[in-house]
Amino acid sequence: MAHKTDIEIAREAQKRPIQEIGAKLGIPNEHLLPYGHDKAKIGQDFIESLSGQSDGKLILVTAINPTPAGEGKTTTTVGLGDGLNAIGKRAAICIREASLGPCFGMKGGAAGGGYAQVVPMEEMNLHFTGDFHAITSAHNLLAAMIDNHIYWGNALEIDQRRIVWRRVLDMNDRALRDTVTSLGGVANGFPRQTGFDITVASEVMAILCLATDLADLEKRLGDIIVAYRRDKTPVYARDIKADGAMTVLLKDAMQPNLVQTLENNPAFVHGGPFANIAHGCNSVIATKTALKLADYVVTEAGFGADLGAEKFMNIKCRKAGIAPSAVVLVATVRALKMNGGVAKGDLGTENVDAVTKGCENLGRHISNVKSFGVPVVVAINHFVTDTDAEVAAIKAFAESRGTEAFLCKHWADGSAGVTDLATRVAELADSGVANFAPLYNDEKPLFEKIETIAKRIYRADEVLADAKIRNQLKEWEAAGYGHLPVCMAKTQYSFTTDPTRRGAPEGHSVPVREVRLSAGAGFVVVICGEIMTMPGLPRVPSAEAIKLNADGDIEGLF
Template identity: 70%
Template sequence: MPKSDIEIAREASIRPIIEVGEKLGIPQEQILQYGPYKGKVSFDFIRSLEDRPDGRLILVTAITPTPAGEGKTTTTVGLGDGLNSIGKNAAICLREPSLGPCFGMKGGAAGGGYAQVVPMEDINLHFTGDFHAIGIAHNLLSALIDNHIYWGNELGIDSRRVAWRRVVDMNDRSLRQIVSSLGGAANGFSREDGFDIVVASEVMAIFCLASDLEDLTERLGKIVVAYTRDKKPVLARDLQAEGPMAVLLRDAIAPNLVQTLENNPAFIHGGPFANIAHGCNSVIATRTALKLADYVVTEAGFGADLGAEKFFDIKCRKAGLKPSAAVIVATVRALKMHGGVAKDDLGKENVEAVKKGCSNLARHIRNVKAFGVPAVVAINRFVTDTDAEVEAVQSVAQELGAKAILCTHWAEGSQGTQELARHVVELVESGVDQFAPLYDDEMPLWDKIHTIATHLYGAHDIQADKTVRNRIKELQETGYGHLPICMAKTQYSFSTDGNLKGAPSGHSVTIREVRLSAGAEFVVAVCGDIMTMPGLPRTPAANNIRLDPEGRIEGLF
């Protein structure tokens, strides 16, 4: 029986984090250690790197996810190890896992098999406390809003127009809509409220997009928390909230350094979901890695229609980053599901279903290339894949001018990604990248949403009711029209219907709500029935997580 991810991680030969830092030239005294195997890189050291040239940035994205699995994080880790194994100086940049999925259905985000980051249990649980700091900073602002209203409401906040919800880092559908301040006058003025998961917080987005502590503080002050009765915005700085929020985030904002199973450096910092937020790790971690390594491999959440689009249109646009190549992860199993095969039948060869499902892969290849970024397909191989099925994937990719390379990093570590690593180096050094975002800053907000839906999702149009249209018009007219769009949409389809697999076209994308994230500097378009607070499945992963008699964790994946 194959070993579980946690068993493999537990048996790994982990090096002290100061030795991992030495690979990148980080002095021991510039790493704030959280035990022997985790550390944060000091801002003093990061500031000293400003004049160094940047390395080359490689994005790992994927086809539209299915219950069959794709392995994007595993491939990111495997590619980073593969680049190091062929003699390159490479680092990886990942997002921190959220506790909600760890105890829900998706599991952790530390990779798998022999392509993992360690210490796996720490990373998937409380890690260095960054998510706690983000959640507390967010909820401090919530408390300051209600406290201001309670003590006379000098700013004239309309309690019906408080836009700032609370957060918790757990899937809990019962908290989506609540009524707060019940129990009498001593508890404040009752109003409708609700919770989002921490990764959907604007504080998380700000944390991931800020360039330094000063920028972080300024962005926190710009958050629009509520409106007055005459619809004037109330900002966090009006409540003098940005100072104490920044204090809570002071230590968290320094990027975390850990290692892969092969003792290569990995920065893991920040962690918004790509279906409801912008889905990328922190700008600070990415920029730091680019100053220290010749090749930096990073990931963006879910499929390329979500994570990659936001990586290109939000993160790269705002941070001035220029990706040199993109890796699109696919599995034969997932492509068969896109071709109409049920999960229980995925072990049987079905070349025709693979070919049909490759419509999904083809659209993702075209979409990535539309940004001027050269692409390669990484086929994350399973033992049930047949040669004919693999050849079908390679044929489709070749027709679109992209090579599809078999990868066996889950079972073999870096030995299973060396061919991919060499091809990525060829793409990067070819100098053919002509990266450009999908739309210009000055394009109107409605047109930006329409462009994403029609150019990337295959939709024929977008629609919204009069209230949403008026809100978009209001944002356009009040100085927010230059901001990029962050689409909140199901990750399971190009459409807003998660059951439509493959590459649906001709559908209409319904915009249910529009939210301003003024501090993060983007506008969120909430599509279909996507939720910013997930629920637990019928049988959550938490049911199988426990401590063994020796106090070790079992069941975490």
């Protein structure tokens, strides 16, 4: 029997009106701003009215380093949320919005899979409620106002060689990485070299995801450093007088989106910074709102725990004053085999030795997550080709590392396939054993923060950074930015900066190519190795297979 595709399953969903989903969490109809019948924004006034309520328990879903075999982190997040509801808990999930870049590129959408999905799948993976378009517009408004300020006389004395605000687009387009603007004569301004990043790498995205309310949003937007003068003093977005109009463009985007799982449980989908080039978590406002309304909130952080979980703990939790009560680490037999050296074409053949060898990667992530003082369990996301012996090897390995692994069949069976994991996660969250602390304190110098992550999370021996980068960090410290956390931009495929090195390498070096100050978001971006802030499309992009069929339905999204 042929398996139904994710989009076919999503299309058959028995969706409930969004007002019913809101009612499950006690959100009155008048505080839901509907976008059609199956999605809504939650009103700012209602969110502010919740401030006195106590918080539920926060559960983070993270994963081993991703492989082409697929891990299913969002699928597990959705499945666990449904599973908690199925065992009688009041639970909500919080995930990120999908970017059009990977959707039409290689990675596909971001709404889960199989019978553990969030719907409406098509809208979520395309334009949704327009949040990313608003972020793109706000970002590029600022860029336009900078060039316009210079055109009309440059009263702020901006050094045109030191403009650091690039433009953004929510698409993978390598042709725009490095560009020259304002060609064509006097009327078009002063030619200069600049470039585009993908929208999810925009500091505006990070700000939206870390801001607590509209006033905080406007302040952070004003704090963005857009350029420097000849004397190296910074020029801020508020100097350009762009912060007010940017906030207006983001007014609706700031409000969390409410949708539902296939089992009609509430899901907050809001914000979407990538974890390899940004901080990789959904918005603070969505997470904190969910914590006020549900007893358990299941959220995900992007890519492997070396990126997503590290940034969730060191950036999001630190900034938002929240802490996870338990962590679920997702792995698959197939991905562990790849970490054990098996080629993608041979993953269907039983190979217990390769699974055991690949578990080195899982073991590294287990110990890293535990170093934050939070209990961790392993979710084995089940594929039909997995054998009992392979699953047993992972369970035995997890026990040897002082944790436990659960076989999860939510992809095929929905909540019924994940009740063992849900029961254990609820017990752990309720036990109060978590004693969360970030890896480094605010006072540590910026370069030492980078070294802490490189040595303790990536198990590197050294960080390679030339004098120019070290001096730049010292300048920022002198300017009052030394207390900020660091946001590492590196490949998601390895603990190292070499995407081909799987497993759990030790004793490598982490080369830092560039550092960028995100003064509004409140972190320093550290670009390592060959990471790109504007990805390209693969040789055969997913877009080639996406089309409307004769019935007017979308095909090819995944």
